Amino acid sequence: MVYNFAAGPSVLPKEVLLKAQDELLDYAGSGMSVMELTHRGSEFSSILSKAEATLRELMSIPDHYKVLFLQGGASTQFTMIPLNLAVGKKAYYIESGSFGKKAYTEAVKLSKVIDFEPISLGSTEKTKFDRLVKAVGKKENPHDECAYEINEIDPDAAYVHITLNNTIEGTAIYDLPDAHGVPLVGDMSSDILAVDYDVSKFALIYAGAQKNIGPAGVTVVIIREDFLPKKEILSSMLDYRVLSENDSLYNTPPTFGIYMAGLVFDWVKAQGGVKALEAKNRKKAALLYDFIDQSEFYQSPVKNKAERSICNVPFTTGDQSFDQAFIAFADEKGFKNIKGHRSVGGMRASIYNAFPYEGVLELVELMKTFEKEHTKHE
Numbered sequence: 001m002v003y004n005f006a007a008g009p010s011v012l013p014k015e016v017l018l019k020a021q022d023e024l025l026d027y028a029g030s031g032m033s034v035m036e037l038t039h040r041g042s043e044f045s046s047i048l049s050k051a052e053a054t055l056r057e058l059m060s061i062p063d064h065y066k067v068l069f070l071q072g073g074a075s076t077q078f079t080m081i082p083l084n085l086a087v088g089k090k091a092y093y094i095e096s097g098s099f100g101k102k103a104y105t106e107a108v109k110l111s112k113v114i115d116f117e118p119i120s121l122g123s124t125e126k127t128k129f130d131r132l133v134k135a136v137g138k139k140e141n142p143h144d145e146c147a148y149e150i151n152e153i154d155p156d157a158a159y160v161h162i163t164l165n166n167t168i169e170g171t172a173i174y175d176l177p178d179a180h181g182v183p184l185v186g187d188m189s190s191d192i193l194a195v196d197y198d199v200s201k202f203a204l205i206y207a208g209a210q211k212n213i214g215p216a217g218v219t220v221v222i223i224r225e226d227f228l229p230k231k232e233i234l235s236s237m238l239d240y241r242v243l244s245e246n247d248s249l250y251n252t253p254p255t256f257g258i259y260m261a262g263l264v265f266d267w268v269k270a271q272g273g274v275k276a277l278e279a280k281n282r283k284k285a286a287l288l289y290d291f292i293d294q295s296e297f298y299q300s301p302v303k304n305k306a307e308r309s310i311c312n313v314p315f316t317t318g319d320q321s322f323d324q325a326f327i328a329f330a331d332e333k334g335f336k337n338i339k340g341h342r343s344v345g346g347m348r349a350s351i352y353n354a355f356p357y358e359g360v361l362e363l364v365e366l367m368k369t370f371e372k373e374h375t376k377h378e
């Protein structure tokens with residue numbers, strides 16, 4: 001038995017893999033594999049439209065939003081978003097994690113050649129992103145980088161960019177921040193379909209597929225129609241309007257990845273939908289956090305309990321050599337990929353939608369065994 005705690009690409013539902021295996025050589029009586037189907041044919045066209053319809057249903061995506069299946073990963077969105085939405089305007093960024101910082105850094109790069117003004121509202125990098133940047137009415141300390149005043153935000157700005165779940169650091173936003181009426185743009189790469197968010201609160205949502213949606217290679221973008229660019233931009237491949245007018249078929253889309261995503265969407269639906277999975281994810285995460293909290297051996301690097309991610313749970317022993325020993329011990333017992341990100345160290349249990357509750361139960365047992373064998377000496 002193997003439990004895969006990888007942060008992404010990550011565990012997929014067994015039922016989905018079996019279904020894909022079953023259909024691999026002959027998709028729906030076509031005599032061809034999905035991988036062999038033309039993206040212009042009727043078989044693929046129904047795969048694409050069904051995947052979109054199911055995602056719309058699962059996330060209650062309103063009709064005036066477009067759903068796109070693109071390539072380039074979430075990281076390409078760091079450039080596409082300002083290029084499409086921010087020209088001639090200000091665009092705000094909240095840096096509560098490494099990916100939020102990357103989004104801002106890429107925007108700054110782009111602003112050297114395209115006219116817009118990226119502004120960071122705050123960063124918690126000084127404390128290794130162990131907490132979220134806070135929205136406040138008035139800052140106690142004007143130099144506090146970890147908070148922003150809501151009034152600082154120019155209501156005419158293009159957007160405020162947030163990362164819903166900080167995959168590396170293990171923090172997450174559950175109550176959307178006050179953005180002074182400016183539309184939100186959300187990187188939902190690591191908790192899309194795992195946490196029930198209100199799509200209508202966003203101008204744009206994006207997510208790389210490889211955490212909660214399917215294999216790497218697909219990026220989902222959900223964009224409100226009035227945010228599509230009105231004029232042509234730099235490149236058709238980076239233009240949400242062109243991509244959306246062509247229903248994700250401007251060029252060859254990642255066909256097999258979209259098919260897999262569609263199977264995962266069906267699976268999410270069969271599990272009872274996003275609300276039911278969020279409840280299940282909360283139970284899984286609570287099991288692990290409760291154990292960590294009562295233990296004197298393990299700690300969570302996240303500063304505020306209310307900000308803890310239910311998808312990525314980092315923890316440490318506070319001792320690098322113990323951490324290394326734990327990772328090796330876990331690996332040998334079939335608990336794979338539990339090593340934390342190199343920037344944080346320690347361990348990280350990524351327990352996305354497809355990760356089973358029993359795996360978390362067994363991880364806690366493993367942690368108890370390890371603790372017994374490695375009680376620290378004063």
Ligand SMILES: *Cc1c(COP(=O)(O)O)cnc(C)c1O
Pocket residue numbers: 008072073074075076099163165166167187188189190208209211
């Ligand atoms: C994984 C991840 C990314 C990067 O995704 P790629 O598809 O590898 O570009 C960006 N943001 C968040 C929150 C992520 O978890």
